[in-house]
Amino acid sequence: MTDNENEHVKLAQRITDMLCQLNEGKALDTKQLAEQHRVSKRTIQRDINQRLMLALPMLGLNDDGLYALPENYYLGQLNNDDIRHFSILSGVSDLFPNMDRQFLHRILNENAKFVYESKGQFNEDGTKFKALFEQLEPAILKKHKITLYYKGSYHLLEPYKLINHRSCWYLAAVKDEKLKAYRLSFVKELTIHDNQPSFQHSKEILKQLETEESIWFGQDKQEAILTISAEVADHFRQRSLLPHQQIVKEMDNGGLLMSSQYASSVQLLSLIRYWMPHIHVVSPESLQSELMDGLKGYIG
Incomplete structure (x- = not known):
């Protein structure tokens, strides 16, 4: 498992732990959770704000300053299927090795905190x-x-x-x-x-x-052909990092020739900039020109 996968599984462990506590009628103590999962209190607060409260908007602070659900709300009603469904909605399900009952119980085990951790999550508040x-x-x-x-x-x-x-x-x-x-x-x-x-x-x-894979609805799509260097090729083999990406050819040097269907240059250029200098636009020329003009404007 890669470091990134480990980090996301640790995030899943924390979220699942908090869901189970809420399901049992318990309140969430951010300080206690931070110590239990060996993360900062700020990390726990971010988990609650950016994950839990999106699916449970009724979650709030009680008289003791702890996060809790209203009395009798959902208590004892959440099961493994509910937790699995929440994981899908919160965007972490595909980061698990699997989502079966055995794995859910394993990441809820206290020893899991010594194995997994999640960092580097940047989400809109x-x-x-x-x-x-x-x-x-x-x-x-x-x-x-x-x-x-x-x-x-x-x-x-x-x-x-x-x-x-x-x-x-x-x-x-x-x-x-x-x-x-x-x-x-x-x-x-x-x-x-x-x-x-x-x-x-x-x-x-x-x-x-x-x-549709993106939020660029109803727009005609164009095809871009790109080369990916061998240094980062495995990242593109393992998951879809470009809109509607497909591997056209595995190159002798270990790199990839890829195609991507995009609705707007804005949609694709931000991703290309992130992976530079390991990615190069072969076609269309207009996309490569727009990329270079933007870089020149940034530098000069």
């Missing part, structure tokens, strides 16, 4: 979206139309799903029969039209949400 989540969840489930004040104008939308893409939260919603993504951090006002008839989900939109 989900606590600021608590009110939006509490409003949008029933609106999505009940298929109520909404109005957002977003980037200076009002948008009448049919909300479909809340999506976390590259650590930022978006609302996938239909406007004028087109699926679009609205970043929650830019939402200033939200109105739920629960006094109006509900809308019906489109099968085409649901299929699009299921198959």
Whole structure:
């Protein structure tokens, strides 16, 4: 297991531990959890703010200053399947070696803290979206139309799903029969039209949400061909790091020739910059030119 996988499994261990404590009616003591899992108190606070409170917005501080659920809420109702489902929603399930009952019990064992740890997680602060989540969840489930004040104008939308893409939260919603993504951090006002008839989900939109890997909905995609150096090739073999990536050829020097389907140069260029100098754009030339112009502007 790589260091990165170890770190994510340790994160999963902490989250699962906290979920089980809440399920048993216990309150979360950040200091005690930090000592138990051998991390800083700030790390535990981040776990709660950026992971737990997104799925459990009713989680809050009790009279003793500890994090707890309201009395009789979910107590004793969470099982291994619930914890596994939460892990999927919080984006850590694919980082586990597996998600069976045996593994869940193993990472909850006290000895697991000597084996696993998670570091380097950088996520948007989900606590600021608590009110939006509490409003949008029933609106999505009940298929109520909404109005957002977003980037200076009002948008009448049919909300479909809340999506976390590259650590930022978006609302996938239909406007004028087109699926679009609205970043929650830019939402200033939200109105739920629960006094109006509900809308019906489109099968085409649901299929699009299921198959699309990013939040660049409804845009024609272009193909980029890139070379990946041998030094980092294993990272690209092990997981999809580029949008709709495919290995075109394994090169004699250990590197890769890859293709990527992208909707916007912004979507791909940020990833290319991250992996430089181990990645090079073969085509299209316009993408390579935009990359070089941006680098020259940054340097000069």
